[in-house]
Amino acid sequence: MNLRDTPEEAAFRAELRAWIEESLTDEVRRGRFEEAGRDWSRKLYEGGYAGLTWPKEYGGAGAPYSHQAIFLEEMARAEAPSHLGVIGLGMAGPTIIAHGTEEQKRARLEAILSTEEIWCQGFSEPGAGSDLSAVRTSAIEHGDHFVVNGQKVWSSFAHIADWCILVTRSDPESQRHAGLTYLIVNMHSPGVEVRPLRQITGEAEFNEIFFTDVEVPVENVLGDVGDGWAVAMTTLLHERGTLGFALTAALESQIRKLIALAKERGATEVQRDAIAREWIGLQAVRYTTYRSLTTLIKTGIPGPEGSGAKLWWSEANQRVTKLALELLGPEAQILGGGDRNGGYWQHQQLRSRGNTIEAGTSEILRNIIAERVLGLPRSR
């Protein structure tokens, strides 16, 4: 056991830190994600820091997971925004790497890293949320293409997306997990209509997507026709942050800001206790992620200990953002009040309510831990 950087890791960290120092401006740090994020993402790409663990032949750096962990730690320390291609980098890309054809990899992967192509995820439907196997959006094979009809909902970034990872039912007679096909769909195709949905925060980051006789070439099937469930599981594994680095980094950055706020505004004994509690929780997720990473490096499979990372993080982030509002006092009710960053914590607190719903609700994650990790009898 050695929790310190190896010389090689230390060198990577030092080089990265210098690069961030030079590249990250205050404008980027404070700018709105959709605009500032695009420039920053390009810089990350040009610096070779986008897709660190992706294979070199598709624009990645082919680096070990430990570099990705260091990268995210340093980004959090510098309070840098994340790459704009959240869905592309975190879900579509890894799924294409795992199941895609050579042509699909060549055509799509590098464009994700450079933000030339933004992705969205079309999984949830009005009748299929926690139970993804209830999807009804249909894809009927017709010569060299599928004809897609149906509706998706809660699709983040669909309003700016060029491509969509879409779970469809290709066999109309099929039930549940069988008969599903996973497609990659060009969002600029005729028949695709996106309607933004206003969220609890007031902004519209997620959307409804309507598909009316949209033609999708058969080359755009990811994995095999009828085997969409297995492909979707790969996506969910990545979405739920099996490795937890990204979650740790996000929480680290929040807690740094929280501590700065407490120093600036003062904190009662009770608030000090609560802040210490959250900081301790952060170290706990961080080191659990490291344990899981070590298991991954040694065995090729992440250890089960990491399975609670998303569950813990989402609830911790909700507590942290509430704590920040409490530190702001009654001013927290005035729009943008008391907060140097103009409403940052108000926005974060509301946004955090989505954390226990998106990427698998907390209830579903507890079901998964109970059944698959603890081996308890199944509830369904």
Added chain:
Amino acid sequence: MDFAFTQEQEELRREARAFLEENPEAQLAELRELGWLGVSVPEERGGGGLSFLDEAILFEEAGRALYSGPFLTTAVVLPALPEVDEQAWSVEVDGFVPDLLHVDRVLTEGMQSVPAEGETLATMDETRPLGRLTSSDGEAVDGEWEPVRLRLLAALALEAVGIAQRALELGIEYVSEREQFGKKIGTYQAVSHPLADTYVETELARSLAYWAAFCVAEDDEQAPVAVPAAKAFCAETAVAACERSIQVHGGIGFTWEHPLHRYYKRAQWLDAFGGHAAVQRAVVAAALLD
């Protein structure tokens, strides 16, 4: 970065677990025979020449087995002595001495080695009584209390992880067998979800305890924060793990006959000794905010 025990350490864990399952009441002398005392003391001072990380495994396993002898206190004192001796040791913290009547000598916060004489008080955890010394006059031991304190708190955190793990296992076993309303009770989410929470917290606690152990082993500058962080989280996790396990056991979990209450009382003992979680968090808060 490599956050895993070595093959040898994993082997030590297997041996320790097997031995303690067979001999939960083993005498301290038997543990000494096995080489479990003075593990992290350099060989030239009569120790095992290994690290606190090896010792960490033993503390965790002792907790899991609810071992009741003065192993932990002896183990954390030995590195402070000029030479490993054959005596059983305890420590005096906040005026209390664990296992006073089962040890030979006591190391005080003032770094005095005092004969183990005094009165023993009945404790909630019957397996780990606390005593009060009648005199604190003894021989001065060279060195500082702080490293002893950090080892002690880290060891308590590790023991708490063992307790939490066992309480979880007992819960899993029970709800996988017991049926009510025609179904295994583990299928009810009101039963399974608290156990899932215990699992998540126990893994988090384990990571903190190993981090603290690493900091102690390496004399890392983070040790004064890592150790109280681990003590706070691990003790609270162990207490909550026992409470949830008692709840999912129903009436049987409330009996003297069932082992759970012993784990529960040990967990609370671990939280209290050396300062409850809130006391530890105050140390962390000061490091973060002042």
